[in-house]
Amino acid sequence: MPDSVPRINKRLVFMIAGVAASGGLLFGFDTGVISGALLFLKKDFALTPHAQEWLVSAVLLGCIAGAALSGRLVDVLGRKAAIIGTACVFAAGSIWTGTAGSVPMLTAGRVVIGLAIGVASYAVPLYLSEIAPPENRGALVSMNQLLITVGIVVSYAVDDACASLDHTWRWMFLIGVLPALTLGVGMAFLPRTPQWLAGRGRRDEAMTILHRLMPGIDARAELDAIEQNRAREGTGTLKDLAAPWLRPALFIGVGIMFVQQATGINTVIYYTPTIFEMAGFGSATSAITATVGVGLVNVLMTLVSIRLVDRLGRKPLLSAGLIGMTLSLAGLALGFQFEAAVGPTLKWLTVGLLFTYIGAFAVSLGPIAWLLIAEIYPLHIRGVAMSLATLSNWVFNFIISVTFLSLTESLGKAGAFWLYAVVGVIGWFFCRMYVPETRGVPLETIEHDLRAGVRARELGRS
Structure with a gap:
């Protein structure tokens, strides 16, 4: 391979990782947005402390179910399709909670958002770990954790910006549609991971993606190594x-x-x-x-x-x-x-x-x-x-x-x-x-x- 060919297409790799890791931002946003909304919800619906706890924690029931289902979903649909699906569910859940007219409807919407968070918490790090070259894997997978914290602070900032508006808590939830759309549309243009394609016998597609990500390596040898690792995993x-x-x-x-x-x-x-x-x-x-x-x-x-x-x-x-x-x-x-x-x-x-x-x-x-x-x-x-x-x-x-x-x-x-x-x-x-x-x-x-x-x-x- 000529010296002029870079071993890794870093610009492409980091662009892909940045879009995929925005799933972490969405995760953080929908985790943190309830903190500010709760102050207004408890007044609008006269919520008792016990009712507030259940409204906050309903999302976690969805997370538990989503985490339990995520392994099978991600293997069957693929990492990319699963993340696009979670973005759609995030968007639907944001609209659901933002337009809810009762506490039961709001709680149900929170459970739906939790399902998406549970799947995203598994699918996004897995996608990042499989798309990243080995020498960049730690930093790129850590990007997901970093963007979760960024999503939380963004949700706090949105809560602060919406605090003086009419229908305050509704706007707080509805704004979640924007990062959901960003993730879904962005992922539509990203490749599937070579590991998942190899596991489905789609070697030619896997080789093409490996050439794009790491033009300076022997893609065939890399694919053979991936298949050997999959046999052990x-x-x-x-x-x-x-x-x-x-x-x-x-x-x-x-x-x-x-x-x-x-x-x-x-x-x-x-x-x-x-x-x-x-x-x-x-x-x-x-x-x-x-x-x-x-x-x-x-x-x-x-x-x-x-x-x-x-x-x-x-x-x-x-x-x-x-x-x-x-x-x-x-x-x-x-x-x-x-x-x-x-x-x-x-x-x-x-x-x-x-x-x-x-x-x-x-x-x-x-x-x-x-x-x-x-x-x-x-x-x-x-x-x-x-x-x-x-x-x-x-x-x-x-x-x-x-x-x-x-x-x-x-x-x-x-x-x-x-x-x-x-x-x-x-x-x-x-x-x-x-x-x-x-x-x-x-x-x-x-x-x-x-x-x-x-x-x-x-x-x-x-």
């Missing part, structure tokens, strides 16, 4: 995952998802304006404006994590992040516990502590939990194992989100944050005692150690 079942030698990896995967959710992250994502109102912000508009800052910190610290995770390692970032999160939660608990003594300062104390909390999460548990589940499972079981970990994440997310306001009523505002802080302490010990350091460790070494019965936190050290 996807043969595992849930029964295989229950094998004794895989239990440490299963425990780590489900455990890290529990810690990620049970430390209260989605009480912040879904209820930040509500928490700010609890702390003394006098109007919905000012509470939503303060929430935009939380979203910006989330984006900036995710960028920091992407830069540091392969330099400092997973465990140091997890340890530092959990300490920061736990101290922030304890500070919030103390602030609400001594609310009368703190006075008007409480609202600014809450802003600072939530900024610290979300920043600590974004640099640690946010991206690293997802990275770990991609690293600790052997290749033949990775697909089903990651699906189970993703499903458990949505289940824990639902449980935490549907109980937050009830906890503030039964335990008090301080009690709810003390509970999350205790989970943070437990999570720190869990990561310290069980989570291995996987930085720079070949995945084959981790599988070897699992088969040899090496203790969980020692995996990869052989």
